Amino acid sequence: MQVAARRSNLFAVLELVSVLAFLGMTALTWTQITERSTDGRLLPSEVAASLLLGTLVPAMAILVLLGRRLALQRAAEQVGRSGQLHVRLVFLFSLIAAVPTLLVVIFASFLFQSGYEFWFSDKSRGLLENANQLARGYYDQTKRDMEYESLAMAADLGEELRTVPFGSPEFQDYYLYQVLHRKIDESTILQKRADGGIDKAAFTRGDAPLSEISSDVLRQLDKGENISVSSSDNMIRAVTPIDRRAGIYLYTVRKSDLLSGGYAQNIVRAYDEVKQKTRIQQLRFNVYLFVASLALVGLAVWFALRFADRQVKPLYDLVDAAREVGAGNFSMRVEGRFGADEVGLLNRAFNRMTQQLERQNQALLGANQQLDERRAFMEAVLESVTAGVVSTNAKGAIQLMNGSAQKLLLERGADAPIGRSLGSLAPQIAALAETGEQGGIVQYAKGNDLLTLAVRSSTSATGSVITFEDITRQLLDQRQAAWSDVARRIAHEIKNPLTPIQLATERLKRRYAKQLTTDSGLFEELTGTIIRQVGELRRMVDEFSSFARLPKPLFRGEDPVDLARQALFLQEVAHPDINYDFAADADIGIIACDRHQFGQAMTNVLKNAAEAVEARAKAEHDGFRGRIAVRLKGAAEDVVVTIADNGTGLPQDRERIVEPYVTTREKGTGLGLAIVNKIVEEHGGEMIFTPGDPDGTVVTLRFARDPLDGQRGSEAAE
Structure with missing residues (x-):
């Protein structure tokens, strides 16, 4: 699932979905609040809780995903890792903080909305309206009673004044009786002066200020009105005439908190104001819950990041240290926390492990060093x-x-x-x-x-x-030694009778050639044949002797280019039908060689090349033109002579062509290349046969510049 999430970029999709959901819920919440603001109604508890929860969940998701990004960034910057453990810790702490926070928000929002709905519902407003109507009825009833009591009291006091004088003790007692009997809270008898002012004549309890009685009220009473009633705050005032001619008036006051005509209206008005403020408080409360919840989750994310840095960094240090140990650094030790907690225990165990590994590695290195030394010794012995x-x-x-x-x-x-x-x-x-x-x-x-x-x-x-x-060379040397011994024996056994045979044949030819009259031609031919065959046998014996007793070379400073040209010139004269080509480096110089043996080696090789070319020309009969090329190259320690032809090429058993008496021609003795090979070896070099390109044979002769130098080095080594 993690691999699939990374491949599909799931977290980027979640971030986009969370942002879109938050913006959508914010727009929906704004629409609902705007629609409810026109009629002043509160949001229902279910709607308010749903809007709050619907906005809070994507906001918390955005915060958690932001924490994930911060965790990845901090892990990459601080410890250079992928930050998976950081992300898990942030998710765990965010989940621990978000789930209880969401539950508390749901409960608090529902409880708050339910309480507000209970106190500011239509039923509660109806109760206040009924109380307001009841208070108005009580006020009107009290006002009518006040009018009746004031008129009755004024009439009674007027009757009393006909019998007793004004200001007498009897009148005062009767006045007090009327006040108490009619349940008047405050009362005053007013006396009008000649200048129009008013004086208090008598009063009961309380202090009724004269300023509350205006001249307009007295003028209305003088015009014939029986009573003037007014209300203010929590009292009802009544002014009624006792004796208009004498200017005596009765002022009565009845007090009660329920007697104010606007008291109930003020309660309703205050209720409406509180209800309006409650709507604002509802929004504030939801905003506070939203902000507090996000702050709590944000604090959890921040704490998770700090906690992850502290807890994860030692683990990453251990991972780096383990990689160092895996790379061969057994002296690696971790530092930091070594307390009694699990991280300290792990660090101590890791250091003990690396210490043991270091000791074991040193022991293994010592053993391997000994093995390497022994192996190197054995390899040196094997190579030597x-x-x-x-x-x-x-x-x-x-x-x-x-x-x-x-x-x-x-x-x-x-x-x-x-x-x-x-x-x-x-x-x-x-x-x-x-x-x-x-x-x-x-x-x-x-x-x-x-x-x-x-x-x-x-x-x-x-x-x-x-x-x-x-043992190829050893066998070849043995065969050469054997053939040399055979050659010496053959040369010794054959050469001795050849001279008497040749001398006897020549004597017969001289003595009897003129005496024979018949068959003289046959006699001449037979004796000539004997002499020629003896000469061939003598030549063969000379080659045997030459191979068997090839003299030691006499080394002198010679020009190899000049020697090669002389040998090539003789072959050009002998084989005019073959194209010869010669090339040599300009700075070959002088080498130490035996002049006669060098020329003999060149002549034998060139002769073999010419015979191979002639054999191919004889076999093809198609206008074939032979070609022999001679090249000389000089080096610091030797001179290389290359002779290439386009003849019949190398035989099948070419490894044996340098052996004595091995030849591919009818009249060959098989000693020419054996002699050349021996001469080249005496001159500190070697002879190599390779196929030509595209046909023919290439013979390479390498002559050392100073063969005696190599011989002296070999003797010194021995």
């Missing part, structure tokens, strides 16, 4: 030996191959075939090792060369160790 050494496992795959083995079995520049099967590289050697024999002789084809190898094998359950030596 001239024999090839190959080690294979139980399946026959190559595990080790020294330099001598690579030189014998592989082409120049090829990589060591470690891991390959020995049977795919050298099947002859692998077959000998599989038979279980301890030793044997095998033939191995390396490119165009056929090598003779003396192989020894040691096999165990884990694999085999095979050693082998190239």
Whole structure:
């Protein structure tokens, strides 16, 4: 699910959905508040709670997703990690803070809205309206009673004044009796002066100010009205005449909180004002709940980020340290918290582990160093030996191959075939090792060369160790030594009777050539044949002697270019039908060589090349034109002579063409190339045969500039 969420960019979608939901709920809340503001009604508790919850949930989601982004950013900046643990801690703390907050908000909002709806519902307003009407009825009734009592009291006092004088004790007692009997709170008898002013004549309790009685009221009473009633605050006042002619008036006051005509209206008005304010308080309360909830969740997110930094950073430090240890740094130690908590315990355990690993690694390094030293010693020994050494496992795959083995079995520049099967590289050697024999002789084809190898094998359950030596040269030397011995014996046994035969034949020819009258021509032919064949035999014996007793070269400073040109000139004269080409470097210089042997080697090779070209021309009969090219190149330590022809090419068994008495021509003795090979070796070089491009043969002769230098070095080494 996490992988799918990352691939689908789920959190970006959630952020967009949360923002759109918050904007939509904000617009819906604004619409509902605006519609309710026209009639002044409160939002129903269900609607208010739903709007608050619907706006709060996406707002909290935005806050939590913002916390996630901050967690990822802080993790990337501070510890360079993906921040998954940061995100989980932020989500956990946000969930712990958001769920109870949402429940409290729902409960508080519903309880608050229900309370406001109870006190400011239509029923509550109806009760206040009824109370207002009841208060008005009571006020009107009290006002009528006040008018009746004041008129009756004024009439009674007027009757009393006819019998007793005004101001007498009897009148005062009667006045007080009337006040108490009629339940008057305050009363005063007013006396009008001649100037129009008013004086108090008598009063009961209270202090009725004269300023409350205006001259307009007295004028209305003088015009014939019986009573003037007014109300203010919590009292009802009445002024009625006792004796208009004498200017005596009665002023009475009855007090009560329910007697104010506007008291109930003020309550209703105050109720409406409170209800209007309650609507504002409803909005404020919801806003406070919204802000407080977001603040609580935001505080939880902030605390989660700080807590995650503190708790996660040691874990990331441990991860980095573990990677360092995995990379081989066993001296790595973590620092920081080492208290009694789990992180400190983990840090201490990690440091103990790395300390043990470091000690074990040092021990392993010491052991590996000893093994490396032993392995290096063994490899040095293996590389120093001239024999090839190959080690294979139980399946026959190559595990080790020294330099001598690579030189014998592989082409120049090829990589060591470690891991390959020995049977795919050298099947002859692998077959000998599989038979279980301890030793044997095998033939191995390396490119165009056929090598003779003396192989020894040691096999165990884990694999085999095979050693082998190239005895091709040794066998060739043995054959050459044997042929040299045979040549000496043949030259000795044949050369002795050749001279008497030739002398006897010449004597017969001189003595009897003139005496014979018949068949003289036949006699001449027979004696001539004998003399020629003796000469051929003598030439063959001379070659045998030359191969068997080739003299040691006499080294002198010679110009190889001049010697090569002389040999080439003789061949050009002898074979005018062949195109000869010669090229040499300009700065070859002088080399130490035997002039006669150098020329003999060049002549023999050029002669063989000419014979190969003539053999091909004789076989093709199509206007074939032979070509022989001679190239001389100089180097710091040797001179290389390359002779290329377009003749018949190399024979099938070309490895044996340098052996004595091995030839591909009818009249050849097989000693020419053997003599050349011996001369080149005496001059510190080598002779190499390669196929021409596209046909023919290329013979490469390498002559050392100073062969005596190499011989002195070999003697010093011995």
